[in-house]
Amino acid sequence: xxxxxxxxxxxxxxxxxxxxxxxxxxxxxxxxxxxxxxxxxxxxxxxxxxxxxxxxxxxxxxxxxxxxxxxxxxxxxxxxxxxxxxxxxxxxxxxxxxxxxxxxxxxxxxxxxxxxxxxxxxxxxxxxxxxxxxxxxxxxxxxxxxxxxxxxxxxxxxxxxxxxxxxxxxxxxxxxxxxxxxxxxxxxxxxxxxxxxxxxxxxxxxxxxxxxxxxxxxxxxxxxxxxxxxxxxxxxxxxxxxxxxxxxxxxxxxxxxxxxxxxxxxxxxxxxxxxxxxxxxxxxxxxxxxxxxxxxxxxxxxxxxxxxxxxxxxxxxxxxxxxxxxxxxxxxxxxxxxxxxxxxxxxxxxxxxxxxxxxxxxxxx
Amino acid sequence: xxxxxxxxxxxxxxxxxxxxxxxxxxxxxxxxxxxxxxxxxxxxxxxxxxxxxxxxxxxxxxxxxxxxxxxxxxxxxxxxxxxxxxxxxxxxxxxxxxxxxxxxxxxxxxxxxxxxxxxxxxxxxxxxxxxxxxxxxxxxxxxxxxxxxxxxxxxxxxxxxxxxxxxxxxxxxxxxxxxxxxxxxxxxxxxxxxxxxxxxxxxxxxxxxxxxxxxxxxxxxxxxxxxxxxxxxxxxxxxxxxxxxxxxxxxxxxxxxxxxxxxxxxxxxxxxxxxxxxxxxxxxxxxxxxxxxxxxxxxxxxxxxxxxxxxxxxxxxxxxxxxxxxxxxxxxxxxxxxxxxxxxxxxxxxxxxxxxxxxxxxxxxxxxxxxxxxxxxxxxxxxxxxxxxxxxxxxxxxxxxxxxxxxxxxxxxxxxxxxxxxxxxxxxxxxxxxxxxxxxxxxxxxxxxxxxxxxxxxxxxxxxxxxxxxxx
Numbered sequence: 131x132x133x134x135x136x137x138x139x140x141x142x143x144x145x146x147x148x149x150x151x152x153x154x155x156x157x158x159x160x161x162x163x164x165x166x167x168x169x170x171x172x173x174x175x176x177x178x179x180x181x182x183x184x185x186x187x188x189x190x191x192x193x194x195x196x197x198x199x200x201x202x203x204x205x206x207x208x209x210x211x212x213x214x215x216x217x218x219x220x221x222x223x224x225x226x227x228x229x230x231x232x233x234x235x236x237x238x239x240x241x242x243x244x245x246x247x248x249x250x251x252x253x254x255x256x257x258x259x260x261x262x263x264x265x266x267x268x269x270x271x272x273x274x275x276x277x278x279x280x281x282x283x284x285x286x287x288x289x290x291x292x293x294x295x296x297x298x299x300x301x302x303x304x305x306x307x308x309x310x311x312x313x314x315x316x317x318x319x320x321x322x323x324x325x326x327x328x329x330x331x332x333x334x335x336x337x338x339x340x341x342x343x344x345x346x347x348x349x350x351x352x353x354x355x356x357x358x359x360x361x362x363x364x365x366x367x368x369x370x371x372x373x374x375x376x377x378x379x380x381x382x383x384x385x386x387x388x389x390x391x392x393x394x395x396x397x398x399x400x401x402x403x404x405x406x407x408x409x410x411x412x413x414x415x416x417x418x419x420x421x422x423x424x425x426x427x428x429x430x431x432x433x434x435x436x437x438x439x440x441x442x443x444x445x446x447x448x449x450x451x452x453x454x455x456x457x458x459x460x461x462x463x464x465x466x467x468x469x470x471x472x473x474x475x476x477x478x479x480x481x482x483x484x485x486x487x488x489x490x491x492x493x494x495x
Numbered sequence: 496x497x498x499x500x501x502x503x504x505x506x507x508x509x510x511x512x513x514x515x516x517x518x519x520x521x522x523x524x525x526x527x528x529x530x531x532x533x534x535x536x537x538x539x540x541x542x543x544x545x546x547x548x549x550x551x552x553x554x555x556x557x558x559x560x561x562x563x564x565x566x567x568x569x570x571x572x573x574x575x576x577x578x579x580x581x582x583x584x585x586x587x588x589x590x591x592x593x594x595x596x597x598x599x600x601x602x603x604x605x606x607x608x609x610x611x612x613x614x615x616x617x618x619x620x621x622x623x624x625x626x627x628x629x630x631x632x633x634x635x636x637x638x639x640x641x642x643x644x645x646x647x648x649x650x651x652x653x654x655x656x657x658x659x660x661x662x663x664x665x666x667x668x669x670x671x672x673x674x675x676x677x678x679x680x681x682x683x684x685x686x687x688x689x690x691x692x693x694x695x696x697x698x699x700x701x702x703x704x705x706x707x708x709x710x711x712x713x714x715x716x717x718x719x720x721x722x723x724x725x726x727x728x729x730x731x732x733x734x735x736x737x738x739x740x741x742x743x744x745x746x747x748x749x750x751x752x753x754x755x756x757x758x759x760x761x762x763x764x765x766x767x768x769x770x771x772x773x774x775x776x777x778x779x780x781x782x783x784x785x786x787x788x789x790x791x792x793x794x795x796x797x798x799x800x801x802x803x804x805x806x807x808x809x810x811x812x813x814x815x816x817x818x819x820x821x822x823x824x825x826x827x828x829x830x831x832x833x834x835x836x837x838x839x840x841x842x843x844x845x846x847x848x849x850x851x852x853x854x855x856x857x858x859x860x861x862x863x864x865x866x867x868x869x870x871x872x873x874x875x876x877x878x879x880x881x882x883x884x885x886x887x888x889x890x891x892x893x894x895x896x897x898x899x900x901x902x903x904x905x906x907x908x909x910x911x912x913x914x915x916x917x918x919x920x921x922x923x924x925x926x927x928x929x930x931x932x933x934x935x936x937x938x939x940x941x942x943x944x945x946x947x948x949x950x951x952x953x954x955x956x957x958x959x960x961x962x963x964x965x966x967x
Contacts, residue, residue, distance in 0.1 A: 140881075140884075143884065144883055144884070144887065147884070147887035147888065147891060148887065150891050151887065151890055151891055151894060154891065154894035154895060154897075154898055155894060157898055158894060158897050158898050158901055161898065161901040161902060161905060162901055162921070162924065164905065165901065165904060165905050165908070165917070165920055165921070165924070166917055166921075168905065168908050169908060169917050169920065170917075172908065252538065252541075253538060254538040254539070254540075254541030255541070257541070258541060285689050285690065286689070289689050316691075317690075317691055317692070318689070318691065450617050450618055451662055480616075481616060484615075484616045485616075488613075488615060491613070492635070492638070
């Protein structure tokens with residue numbers, strides 16, 4: 131230490147160190163104070179936001195009851211978000227805004243503010259702006275949101291664009307637009323767009339659009355050879371989940387035509403969701419591809435007694451997961467399945483007996 | 496300047512300068528990391544997707560199903576609670592595989608009683624060699640719960656066994672004394688859904704001690720009274736909210752905590768599963784990086800702060816020392832086994848940034864700290880210490896540390912699961928700062944010892960406490 135003092139002036143060092151200490155001391159105090167302020171600010175902000183949501187909710191209640199008083203005017207993105215949240219709370223994620231309500235929303239000035247915020251430098255602001263656009267449910271925001279999504283690089287924001295876009299769908303052809311949008315991003319992962327398709331289909335159903343009118347758009351998507359297989363899978367699963375039974379033949383035809391295993395498995399899952407039976411199910415029970423085999427076994431639940439023996443044979447599969455799926459399916463097939471399980475309890479092969487006994491025990495519970 | 500000093504042969508001065516430089520580099524790095532994390536978390540907090548939106552978009556059958564593997568060795572005190580918490584998560588399709596790693600207490604009996612286990616003839620797909628499996632059970636009441644009873648082989652072996660039995664493409668490893676937040680998997684699964692190239696993701700691990708738990712869920716996030724636990728809370732906040740956020744953003748994340756991480760199963764199998772070492776969590780992430788680079792696979796490894804797993808930290812000093820001893824051995828072992836990646840530009844930022852960070856800041860940091868303390872004592876004994884300078888330097892180092900602690904507590908405000916009361920935040924920041932009065936010094940010595948015990952592969956006994964807020 132003595133030697134250091136020879137190199138650098140002792141007093142200068144001490145003064146410098148005291149200055150550093152002072153800076154640290156002040157900044158620690160500042161951090162502690164800002165910690166308190168930040169907590170208070172966050173609390174105040176969330177309270178204010180909640181008040182705005184409540185205010186909007188009350189105004190929406192009056193409006194929906196036939197009162198002609200306008201919704202509160204909004205001045206910033208925070209207030210737009212509050213209006214969006216109130217709309218979601220009031221109408222639910224599946225509710226529809228009628229023309230009077232849409233007119234009232236337009237008069238608040240919210241759409242212009244949300245669209246302006248799409249140009250923000252801060253990605254979080256852009257994210258909130260897109261979310262707000264979706265919550266406002268104004269059909270005219272669909273085009274700007276899709277256009278914005280094409281130019282947006284941030285995957286989180288792109289994802290929320292799909293969500294907002296699906297909420298804003300008002301015509302069947304817009305499903306096609308969304309499909310093209312998802313196809314434009316090869317880095318979008320498996321199935322993210324299934325949720326989007328489902329919301330879009332729900333949006334159209336809420337507007338009273340018959341599923342048959344979706345035909346042209348869905349046929350376009352299903353037949354698009356450029357489309358990534360993942361997006362097709364998502365669409366097929368969405369059709370199943372939304373129970374669009376009128377598309378059963380289209381799905382089966384397309385799966386047969388393309389012959390891709392993953393598409394076929396998705397179609398089988400879709401049939402299972404729609405609780406529909408098709409000869410395609412029986413054709414794939416016992417398939418060499420485990421994924422296909424299991425999907426077919428699970429889809430067999432909705433089929434009649436003819437398929438029981440085929441499912442029952444799978445109890446002897448060398449793969450445990452296939453045996454397990456077969457046992458579960460038979461458990462859910464009612465009297466026919468129960469009878470098959472009883473028969474298999476007498477099987478000579480121990481693994482079959484074991485699985486049948488396990489299923490029967492589970493069934494009795 | 497250093498050359499001039501050397502030329503006059505003043506090695507003592509050189510030593511002082513080196514220690515000072517190391518101090519500045521280490522603290523400077525942590526300060527930069529804190530600032531970076533501050534900016535990132537502030538932005539993310541504005542855009543954290545709310546749960547309704549996540550559910551709407553991820554109600555997908557395509558949301559990849561997850562196998563949760565819980566390795567357990569003598570965990571009768573906490574395991575049932577951990578599994579119960581895991582059964583309450585929001586996720587469309589998942590299974591829980593509990594691997595009883597030859598427990599010598601009543602762990603298996605507790606599981607049988609709690610979940611009504613029945614034996615099932617489920618063959619093992621022996622992709623990775625493990626110790627012998629004695630029996631497989633499935634729960635009568637909750638069929639997504641599977642229990643594998645096997646001979647003792649260590650945590651890595653238990654995880655490998657879980658891998659062999661897992662059916663789903665994503666693999667989540669959690670500790671037997673942890674509580675998974677109900678939305679944690681959904682938030683993680685959402686990232687796997689968006690990012691096609693994501694191969695592994697780690698969530699936040701937060702301290703359970705002091706929190707109020709009701710119905711296997713954390714209801715109130717509170718700080719405990721114990722000084723030791725508060726110091727650890729600050730360490731966790733610094734490590735996760737600052738360190739991992741920044742390293743993740745710099746594509747240099749080398750560790751996903753064994754307490755909570757999700758991996759693509761096919762890739763873990765491709766690298767041969769977990770290696771039998773005390774630091775299997777860091778080692779597997781390093782080997783995943785190496786494998787993907789060598790196989791030219793496009794990949795991403797993320798840290799996501801929103802999903803949370805709550806874990807109990809040691810509440811007594813001997814347990815803490817054992818834990819830190821193990822962590823240091825794990826660090827040394829992982830870096831040594833993957834040393835070909837160190838400073839190797841072929842491995843991108845992992846080799847040129849992540850590995851050097853862990854080597855110089857995390858591994859050598861405590862050693863340098865120890866040498867600094869030793870020098871301090873020696874200079875004092877030999878009357879070579881300028882008391883004014885020493886006092887000022889020591890004060891600065893404490894104040895800088897306090898600043899980092901206060902900043903870490905501030906970072907906590909930007910995440911979803913935060914300490915709501917200002918009193919709790921102040922208590923953590925203030926009590927956490929007491930680490931400079933003995934705690935750090937003792938840990939520095941322990942970590943120094945651990946560095947030379949790297950050949951030891953034992954875990955050390957861990958005393959488990961019942962989950963707070965629950966009856967024992």
